[in-house]
Amino acid sequence: MARTKRAGRRTGNPDTKAEILAAARRLFAEGSFEAVSMRRIATEAGVDPSLIHHYFGSKDDLFLAAIELPMDPAPEVAAVLKAGGVEGAGERLMTAFVAIWDGPHQDKLLAVVRTSLSKPAMSFVLRQLFEHRIVKTVEDVLGDQVDRIPVRASFIASQVFGLVVARYILKLEPVASLSSSELAETIGPTIDRYLTMPVEHLAKD
Amino acid sequence: MARTKRAGRRTGNPDTKAEILAAARRLFAEGSFEAVSMRRIATEAGVDPSLIHHYFGSKDDLFLAAIELPMDPAPEVAAVLKAGGVEGAGERLMTAFVAIWDGPHQDKLLAVVRTSLSKPAMSFVLRQLFEHRIVKTVEDVLGDQVDRIPVRASFIASQVFGLVVARYILKLEPVASLSSSELAETIGPTIDRYLTMPVEHLAKD
CATH class of the missing domain: 1.10.357.10 (Tetracycline Repressor, domain 2)
Structure with missing residues (x-):
């Protein structure tokens, strides 16, 4: 289980994954893939970066999930x-x-x-x-x-x-x-x- | 001015052109361009075929208007x-x-x-x-x-x-x-x- 600084508010929230994906889509749409850090996506989504790693793995994997591509x-x-x-x-x-x-x-x-x-x-x-x-x-x-x-x-x-x-x-x-x-x-x-x-x-x- | 069999109901109606275009889109979407006659589009739109010729010219022109292409x-x-x-x-x-x-x-x-x-x-x-x-x-x-x-x-x-x-x-x-x-x-x-x-x-x- 990933650690999170705001475990009480975010961990276990069924909407957390959706919030991370929405934040990733907003930021990827604004800037380039490389300019958008996992930390910034975490801040935008209001979660700890470790939670993104826990749910999605790498930034590549998060990107593919954000655009809903079925395969890499x-x-x-x-x-x-x-x-x-x-x-x-x-x-x-x-x-x-x-x-x-x-x-x-x-x-x-x-x-x-x-x-x-x-x-x-x-x-x-x-x-x-x-x-x-x-x-x-x-x-x-x-x-x-x-x-x-x-x-x-x-x-x-x-x-x-x-x-x-x-x-x-x-x-x-x-x-x-x-x-x-x-x-x-x-x-x-x-x-x-x-x-x-x-x-x-x-x-x- | 084009003659129409139902002049009282349709001629001069500002929506007539829109109705013809909507009928043309429905029929062109269902069948092939060649299978759809001007007469059938007129029936579908509830107007006389001469009114379509009056407003749109040929079937080619009607097709271009129906798909809203700015040029042929x-x-x-x-x-x-x-x-x-x-x-x-x-x-x-x-x-x-x-x-x-x-x-x-x-x-x-x-x-x-x-x-x-x-x-x-x-x-x-x-x-x-x-x-x-x-x-x-x-x-x-x-x-x-x-x-x-x-x-x-x-x-x-x-x-x-x-x-x-x-x-x-x-x-x-x-x-x-x-x-x-x-x-x-x-x-x-x-x-x-x-x-x-x-x-x-x-x-x-």
Whole structure:
């Protein structure tokens, strides 16, 4: 059991988790992921920081819980990129991406995307996820092989989010009903091009 | 002044246009654009068909009014494709697309997209627009040069809608702040590839 300075008022309160999540959403929406400390979230929620660790673990885990994402995409991206490096990365990423989206989390993922796209204040969700989980993960794995990863990642995101829109939201045919391997074969090379095209002349990131 | 069979009840009613638009939205959401006749919309709205022609012109115009699109994208697409054919079409389409989206209609376009992506019942809007205006236009202009345009168009849509999401909704950098010519140079080749890649082995459209 976590210690708390205000145990009498907060510990055991069934709303405490909800208050922590609400405070985290407010602060993550205002500032960058890195600028928001666990201590500040604790102060905002009126609880001891140890209670956040107790309920949610790390700041990463708290962030994923705050945006209600059913899974953490970062380890998946890291595993796919490590298994072969840049060569053929586009096909492997598309295969893994479609497998996740076609799987049991589809409804929850769609709910996160719909909310993020329709409410301007919630767009921070996908942007933070992209900037602080995905881009960092790609930099960790491919940083010594590929230059200016944030630039390339924003182009890759434009294709990947577009696939979500076309296949899962608008259900445009035939993209909506093609197999994972057909999408990997057709869209994979787009991602490979964004990973390897010259970008040094584009505006600085 | 348009004639109407129920002039006493409907003509001059300030709500008549709104009723016609509401009826059109209900019917377009249920069936395909082509299956919905002007006569059926008139019956649903309780007005004479001539009144719809009087207020809205053609069925195309009524559709655009019903989905509140500030402009008709089809003539723009036709003009861009006619000016040069398949060669370099991707760059020209991206240049025109970004010019429209960066222009005075941006807020209204964003409202249509946000609504279409967040409300499942409204996704018909973008799907119908895509299938019955854009794909048909591309087929009219490039049909004798390019095979299986509906298949290619759904891939192009996945990149173009993704650019809208990344640049205008999530505002991912640097895609959000690159110039029209930088986006044409980087994303144009993706569209060109979707226009020319082999697709005969993909699922039938």
